[in-house]
Amino acid sequence: MKRLTGRGASLQTLVSGVLLSVFLLGCHVVPDTGRRSLALIPADQEAALGESAFSEIKQEERISTDREKAEMVERVGRRIAAVAEEDLPGLDWEFVLFDNDVINAFALPGGKVGVYTGLFQVARTEDELAVVMGHEVAHVTARHGNERMSNYLLISLGGVALDVALREQEAQTRQMAMIAYGAGATVGYILPYSRRAESEADELGLYYSARAGYDPREAPRFWERMAEAFEGQAGMPTFLATHPSHGTRVRDLEKIMPRAMRYYEEAQRQDP
Ligand SMILES: [Zn+2]
Numbered sequence: 178m179k180r181l182t183g184r185g186a187s188l189q190t191l192v193s194g195v196l197l198s199v200f201l202l203g204c205h206v207v208p209d210t211g212r213r214s215l216a217l218i219p220a221d222q223e224a225a226l227g228e229s230a231f232s233e234i235k236q237e238e239r240i241s242t243d244r245e246k247a248e249m250v251e252r253v254g255r256r257i258a259a260v261a262e263e264d265l266p267g268l269d270w271e272f273v274l275f276d277n278d279v280i281n282a283f284a285l286p287g288g289k290v291g292v293y294t295g296l297f298q299v300a301r302t303e304d305e306l307a308v309v310m311g312h313e314v315a316h317v318t319a320r321h322g323n324e325r326m327s328n329y330l331l332i333s334l335g336g337v338a339l340d341v342a343l344r345e346q347e348a349q350t351r352q353m354a355m356i357a358y359g360a361g362a363t364v365g366y367i368l369p370y371s372r373r374a375e376s377e378a379d380e381l382g383l384y385y386s387a388r389a390g391y392d393p394r395e396a397p398r399f400w401e402r403m404a405e406a407f408e409g410q411a412g413m414p415t416f417l418a419t420h421p422s423h424g425t426r427v428r429d430l431e432k433i434m435p436r437a438m439r440y441y442e443e444a445q446r447q448d449p
Contacts, residue, residue: 209384214323215327216323216327242276250274252303253306257391258288261318271289271290274292278298279295280403280407281295281296286323290317299402307389315381383434394438
């Protein structure tokens with residue numbers, strides 16, 4: 178075969194490099210649901226982005242001094258992460274409680290999970306906290322942050338620029354990490370997880386928490402109270418605002434409950 182030389186060759190190299198990276202790195206199979214998702218950011222860069230955004234958040238926000246609640250967040254988080262680890266091993270998990278009345282929690286790529294003290298207005302027991310922690314851990318192992326960043330890259334930069342963007346990761350770090358975080362207020366626009374990602378995190382998260390020994394039957398009650406807490410309010414957390422209606426969520430939970438109960442009963446038998 179005749180080889181291209183000069184500019185043609187370098188353009189061809191660039192284009193095939195981009196295509197190769199799209200096909201090699203561009204696909205991630207979401208655990209349990211089996212859905213193929215877009216993941217253009219290599220795993221190590223994805224974790225580095227999450228790590229750097231999390232350090233910034235830890236500097237900007239007040240970390241809670243409520244040791245009892247902070248330990249509960251850590252304990253529940255670690256138990257769920259231990260179960261989830263087989264889906265995405267080698268992460269440096271971190272669970273931090275921030276002192277803020279907002280009823281919310283978030284997850285960053287690479288295993289960084291933040292919970293706000295306000296969440297305890299709704300989550301009163303470990304089983305209820307486990308509903309949220311399972312959901313956040315599932316966002317990490319399903320690599321939803323990567324999917325969000327990948328979609329953003331494809332839409333805003335196009336295929337060829339993607340390669341350049343990944344090479345100039347330094348300059349992109351903050352912006353990309355903030356996209357993964359979905360920090361609307363910070364960057365001035367909101368790019369929430371999609372509804373599909375939220376439903377997926379609900380499902381996968383419920384399996385994780387059940388396998389970790391938390392009662393999945395608490396989930397419908399917990400989401401019920403979440404919906405009540407935000408009734409008629411404007412400042413909904415993204416994981417409610419982007420989610421299908423509460424009724425749909427409850428119906429979805431009913432569908433997956435038998436499987437979650439099997440995991441829960443298995444966990445009970447192993448460690449009653
Ligand atoms: Zn979510």
